[in-house]
Amino acid sequence: MKNFLGKRAFASGLSLVGLVVLVFFLSRLTGDPTDLYLPLDASLEAREQFRELNGFNDPLLVQFGNYVWDLLHLDFGQSIREARPAIDVVLEGFSWTLSLAIVTMTIVTIAAVVIGSLAAFRVGGIFDRIATFFSLIGASAPDFWIAIVAIVIFAVNLGWLPTSGTGTIWHWILPVAVLFVRPFGLILQVVRGSMITALSSPYVKTAKAKGVRPRPIIFVHALRNGLLPVITVIGDQAAAILNGAVVVETIFGFPGIGKLMIDSILQRDFTVVLAAIMISALAIFIMNLLIDLAYAALDPRIRY
Amino acid sequence: MADHLLEVQNLSVEFHTAQGTVKAVQDVSWHLDRGETLAILGESGSGKSVSASAVMNLIDMPPGRISQGRILLDGRDLLKMTDEERRRINGKRIAMVFQDPLAHLNPVYTVGWQIAEIMCVHGTAREKARAHALALLERVGMPEPEAALDKYPHQFSGGQRQRLMIAMAVAMKPDILIADEPTTALDVTVQAEVLSLMQELQRETGMGILLITHDLGVVAEIADRVVVMNGGRIVETGDAAEVYRNPQHPYTKKLIGAAPGKGQMPEEMDRDGEPLLSVQMLRKNYGAFQALKGVSFNIMQGETVAVVGESGSGKSTLARAILRLEEPDGGKALYRGRDLVSMDLKELFSLRRDIQMVFQDPTQSLNPRMTVFQLISEAWVIHPQILPKPHWRARVAELLTKVGLHPEMAQRYPHQFSGGQRQRIAIARALAMEPSLIICDEAVSALDVSIQAQVIELLDGLRREFGLSYLFIAHDLPVVRDFADRVIVMKAGQIVEEGAVRQVFEAPREDYTRALLAASLDPDPEVQAARREARRKMETAAA
Numbered sequence: 001m002k003n004f005l006g007k008r009a010f011a012s013g014l015s016l017v018g019l020v021v022l023v024f025f026l027s028r029l030t031g032d033p034t035d036l037y038l039p040l041d042a043s044l045e046a047r048e049q050f051r052e053l054n055g056f057n058d059p060l061l062v063q064f065g066n067y068v069w070d071l072l073h074l075d076f077g078q079s080i081r082e083a084r085p086a087i088d089v090v091l092e093g094f095s096w097t098l099s100l101a102i103v104t105m106t107i108v109t110i111a112a113v114v115i116g117s118l119a120a121f122r123v124g125g126i127f128d129r130i131a132t133f134f135s136l137i138g139a140s141a142p143d144f145w146i147a148i149v150a151i152v153i154f155a156v157n158l159g160w161l162p163t164s165g166t167g168t169i170w171h172w173i174l175p176v177a178v179l180f181v182r183p184f185g186l187i188l189q190v191v192r193g194s195m196i197t198a199l200s201s202p203y204v205k206t207a208k209a210k211g212v213r214p215r216p217i218i219f220v221h222a223l224r225n226g227l228l229p230v231i232t233v234i235g236d237q238a239a240a241i242l243n244g245a246v247v248v249e250t251i252f253g254f255p256g257i258g259k260l261m262i263d264s265i266l267q268r269d270f271t272v273v274l275a276a277i278m279i280s281a282l283a284i285f286i287m288n289l290l291i292d293l294a295y296a297a298l299d300p301r302i303r304y
Numbered sequence: 305m306a307d308h309l310l311e312v313q314n315l316s317v318e319f320h321t322a323q324g325t326v327k328a329v330q331d332v333s334w335h336l337d338r339g340e341t342l343a344i345l346g347e348s349g350s351g352k353s354v355s356a357s358a359v360m361n362l363i364d365m366p367p368g369r370i371s372q373g374r375i376l377l378d379g380r381d382l383l384k385m386t387d388e389e390r391r392r393i394n395g396k397r398i399a400m401v402f403q404d405p406l407a408h409l410n411p412v413y414t415v416g417w418q419i420a421e422i423m424c425v426h427g428t429a430r431e432k433a434r435a436h437a438l439a440l441l442e443r444v445g446m447p448e449p450e451a452a453l454d455k456y457p458h459q460f461s462g463g464q465r466q467r468l469m470i471a472m473a474v475a476m477k478p479d480i481l482i483a484d485e486p487t488t489a490l491d492v493t494v495q496a497e498v499l500s501l502m503q504e505l506q507r508e509t510g511m512g513i514l515l516i517t518h519d520l521g522v523v524a525e526i527a528d529r530v531v532v533m534n535g536g537r538i539v540e541t542g543d544a545a546e547v548y549r550n551p552q553h554p555y556t557k558k559l560i561g562a563a564p565g566k567g568q569m570p571e572e573m574d575r576d577g578e579p580l581l582s583v584q585m586l587r588k589n590y591g592a593f594q595a596l597k598g599v600s601f602n603i604m605q606g607e608t609v610a611v612v613g614e615s616g617s618g619k620s621t622l623a624r625a626i627l628r629l630e631e632p633d634g635g636k637a638l639y640r641g642r643d644l645v646s647m648d649l650k651e652l653f654s655l656r657r658d659i660q661m662v663f664q665d666p667t668q669s670l671n672p673r674m675t676v677f678q679l680i681s682e683a684w685v686i687h688p689q690i691l692p693k694p695h696w697r698a699r700v701a702e703l704l705t706k707v708g709l710h711p712e713m714a715q716r717y718p719h720q721f722s723g724g725q726r727q728r729i730a731i732a733r734a735l736a737m738e739p740s741l742i743i744c745d746e747a748v749s750a751l752d753v754s755i756q757a758q759v760i761e762l763l764d765g766l767r768r769e770f771g772l773s774y775l776f777i778a779h780d781l782p783v784v785r786d787f788a789d790r791v792i793v794m795k796a797g798q799i800v801e802e803g804a805v806r807q808v809f810e811a812p813r814e815d816y817t818r819a820l821l822a823a824s825l826d827p828d829p830e831v832q833a834a835r836r837e838a839r840r841k842m843e844t845a846a847a
Contacts, residue, residue, distance in 0.1 A: 201407070202402065202404065202407040202408040203407065203408055203409060203410040203411070205362055205402070205408065206400075206402060206408045206409065206410070206469075207410070208360070208361070208362055208394065209360050209362065209394055209395060209399065209400040209402075210394065210395040210399075210421065210422040210425060210472070211391045211392060211393070211394035211395035211396060211422070211425050211426060212391075212395075212421065212425050213391065213425065216425075221410055224412045224413075225410070225411065225412055298412060299411070299412055300411070300412060300456040300458075301411060301456070301458050
């Protein structure tokens with residue numbers, strides 16, 4: 001177990017290094033941020049001073065070396081746009097996105113698992129058909145379209161829900177609902193398929209022969225086996241939201257990490273972009289670890 | 305008052321498939337009383353398990369449909385009861401033990417939990433159920449029962465798992481125990497233990513046992529009465545010993561005739577001269593585990609050498625090490641004087657066509673997306689010097705005829721054949737290389753008895769025709785007795801006894817060989833009764 005964690009940490013550390021190199025140099029390809037930050041009529045001296053202050057005049061490799069050195073001291077640099085530590089800006093956005101991901105994925109998982117399991121219990125039945133129909137639509141609908149339609153109906157026409165911000169619980173309903181649709185459709189399909197296999201397995205036959213009631217057969221005997229492939233997909237979908245639900249966050253003005261990254265890229269706030277990518281990568285690493293641990297917790301045959 | 309404990313009357317079950325309606329069983333009637341053992345005997349596809357599934361309400365409907373009949377438990381028709389009523393009977397009054405306990409136990413729950421569950425669903429409190437589960441594990445002879453409660457199914461051996469299944473099934477002291485091929489795929493000594501455990505439990509509780517099997521030996525060992533099924537119908541029924549001695553129906557006669565272990569054993573052959581294959585101190589380790597601890601033997605030209613042993617004895621590893629499908633860790637395997645173990649890959653490649661292998665499961669060893677023609681002619685794609693392309697079609701037809709298949713079948717795919725036919729295709733594929741030695745790894749173990757006999761006959765004919773030699777790996781002693789010239793008995797990676805087949809079967813020198821022979825089941829109930837007696841004596845002598 002310890003060995004496993006060590007190996008995973010080492011491998012993830014390597015990919016983080018690669019990521020830093022890649023993103024640092026890629027971001028410098030987009031041009032000099034000075035022009036964007038200073039007013040058009042700023043003097044040459046002012047521009048030069050700005051460059052000097054932010055180290056843009058140094059050779060690229062020196063800039064990179066400085067950056068890595070600071071990183072090693074857990075200093076992600078200053079956000080140019082907000083004039084405060086980049087890491088603070090990023091963590092603020094990340095905490096919003098994390099809440100959004102947790103709320104959405106919890107609802108998605110419960111709904112998809114329950115509905116998918118019930119659909120698998122009577123394959124081809126009316127419940128199964130309805131569930132499959134809606135899940136396929138959900139899995140294939142583009143989220144920007146759903147978002148716009150949802151705004152038109154619930155915010156503009158009916159006036160029930162606010163369209164942007166995070167002030168009250170009402171503000172959360174539309175973003176969560178829109179983010180819910182696609183993972184729900186996908187995960188429901190996986191749950192259904194996996195549960196069909198689990199429910200036709202020999203051990204379920206044994207349970208029937210023992211006189212176990214239908215509900216425990218589904219949710220005790222089959223589900224714990226059927227969940228294994230589902231966990232991977234849940235992780236995948238959660239990662240997609242964590243990485244920044246860029247479209248949805250932008251449409252609903254949600255101050256998450258996705259929106260932050262887009263804004264920072266557009267404004268060449270490199271320190272923030274780099275910090276955001278790093279935090280996202282770290283989050284993905286932790287989540288993959290959690291998935292592995294969940295596997296081991298669900299299936300005693302898996303030991304690291 | 306009902307006449308019988310359980311009575312199936314005129315049961316017909318059909319399955320609706322894309323290819324049309326399949327009548328799984330037709331007009332099947334049998335009954336079971338308290339304290340007796342009824343065996344339903346049949347080959348694959350005979351419908352022998354279907355009526356038991358109907359009793360347990362395990363038939364999926366649709367696609368299944370019970371088109372007629374009644375199933376009376378103490379005179380009440382199960383088929384007229386609600387699902388809830390039948391659920392309460394399942395596990396409590398009628399319990400079931402399945403083949404392949406690893407698949408039939410839930411992999412993600414502890415065995416203690418699973419055994420306790422059958423009691424909990426029928427109204428026992430959790431703590432009481434757990435205490436009783438412990439007592440049950442002790443009863444079925446599980447080592448360290450306390451620790452076993454918290455283990456998972458994959459942490460047990462095959463025989464132990466079947467004991468767990470039995471412990472679970474008898475937890476509620478059912479009136480009826482249905483056992484569906486309970487000892488198939490178990491080693492002979494383990495099989496004997498499991499069967500005698502079932503009989504002991506029957507004596508204690510007086511339950512009726514319904515045993516579903518393809519194995520005449522199992523019938524001879526424990527059944528009072530037998531129902532013989534073929535093609536979904538009962539062809540014969542009666543007292544087990546009576547049916548064996550005096551079968552009425554031609555199918556029963558054929559089945560009994562096909563049972564291995566009655567043929568003439570060959571005389572010991574002259575073993576002078578250079579052996580075809582000489583294995584010397586062959587070793588193979590998996591980490592710290594020694595699978596082969598220095599194995600030596602010879603195979604002469606035209607000789608069939610059988611390797612017998614229980615699972616884990618290293619017999620399959622031996623086959624794979626000789627062919628270098630697994631790299632051996634030491635020793636030699638001299639084929640016509642050239643060492644297979646030390647030769648380079650190029651030389652090995654050219655020699656491999658001389659030594660072919662036939663595997664246990666033809667479903668898995670034949671590529672499902674290749675036609676029979678492609679499967680057989682692939683040999684010549686790899687070794688073009690054997691046969692120029694224009695002759696391929698004629699040669700495939702010839703080989704198919706040789707193994708008893710129709711030449712027109714060359715364009716079909718493996719899934720269009722039965723298990724026995726598939727094994728014939730695998731043999732034809734091996735023959736395409738024109739080998740001198742064929743290694744059969746449990747090549748007939750998965751086949752029905754009558755098919756098994758045909759395949760053995762085919763192999764024997766090919767030996768005579770081409771002077772082939774066989775290394776025949778098997779766990780089934782009667783088959784070996786009929787087919788082999790020489791027997792090697794393996795245990796824990798070592799040869800414990802080697803000799804001509806007559807010597808090993810009639811005058812075994814080692815205790816282990818004697819134990820194997822005593823545990824192996826004979827289809828004759830009288831022989832089996834005598835063996836049971838002999839085994840009991842050996843056990844008391846040991847104790």
